[in-house]
Amino acid sequence: MTTDVHDPELPGRLLTAERDVLIPLLRSRPDADFALPAAACPGWSVRDVLAHCSAALTRVVEGRLEEGVFSPESNDRDIAERAEWTNAQVVDELERGMTEAGPLIAEAGGKLDALALGEWVHAGDVRDAFGEPGAYGGPGLPYALALLVRRTQEREHLPLHADLDDVDEPLRLGAIVPQRPPARYIGDSATLVRLYAGRPVKAGGYELAGAREEELNVFG
Structure with a gap:
């Protein structure tokens, strides 16, 4: 395993690699699939997982990382705020976040690296819910x-x-x-x-x- 674990650009590369495979997959799925339960995240649907992921990255992009962010209560509020959005709007926001958050995570000096890893794991949760092979694998x-x-x-x-x-x-x-x-x-x-x-x-x-x-x- 030769990847430099101290490389500040590593989280951004992970997000970009995952964006390039996840977003086309999401755009190819019917709306009904977004209502599937995400077994890895009890109580959440696929859409809830995606809304959580897109909201978290948008907070990074917009610099809204106030105290208490990413708590269970904050996550629930983020999901609720997107309840009236279409699935396509959630995917659009996720794509933007996966594209723009990398440099900002690098600037944070390691404090937000776990967020990029968590986004990738959640992408695996979504693939797992879809029954896709290699859910926690791929180019990332x-x-x-x-x-x-x-x-x-x-x-x-x-x-x-x-x-x-x-x-x-x-x-x-x-x-x-x-x-x-x-x-x-x-x-x-x-x-x-x-x-x-x-x-x-x-x-x-x-x-x-x-x-x-x-x-x-x-x-x-």
């Missing part, structure tokens, strides 16, 4: 993995060595703790993302030693 995956490494290191998360079936080099996530050997993960990268994002995973498709699944959730 290398950038997402690099941001995941960065986030686990900055939060001094538990150390983990990941041998990925679909990535040539292993990942070393979390803090360096001399007195604690790193946990070990063997499996595919999409399942690793699901574990760190607190999403459901299929039993038996991976190996995890030295840590419990719930300990990996970096968004909890």
Whole structure:
């Protein structure tokens, strides 16, 4: 894994890569699909997830990052404010945010990097709701993995060595703790993302030693 995890442009590249695959997918789906439940986000529909994502990026673009933003209450208000919008309007706002937010996230010096990673995870939630293959993958995956490494290191998360079936080099996530050997993960990268994002995973498709699944959730 050779992507520079300290590159300030990394979140913007992730958003751009995801925009180029997600927006055409959304524009190709009928309105009925936006009402599908997003299983990874209990109580939310696909449209709710997209409205939350578009609102969050618009706040970055417009500099509206007041105290309490991105709390559950703030997220609910953002979704409610878009209740009368068409699905196309929500997608338009999301496209604008994914296009314009990257440089502003870079200027924030790392404080908003997790937002870009969260947007990518939510895109996976939407694809998962649609039944699309490779929901938590695609061209943005290398950038997402690099941001995941960065986030686990900055939060001094538990150390983990990941041998990925679909990535040539292993990942070393979390803090360096001399007195604690790193946990070990063997499996595919999409399942690793699901574990760190607190999403459901299929039993038996991976190996995890030295840590419990719930300990990996970096968004909890």
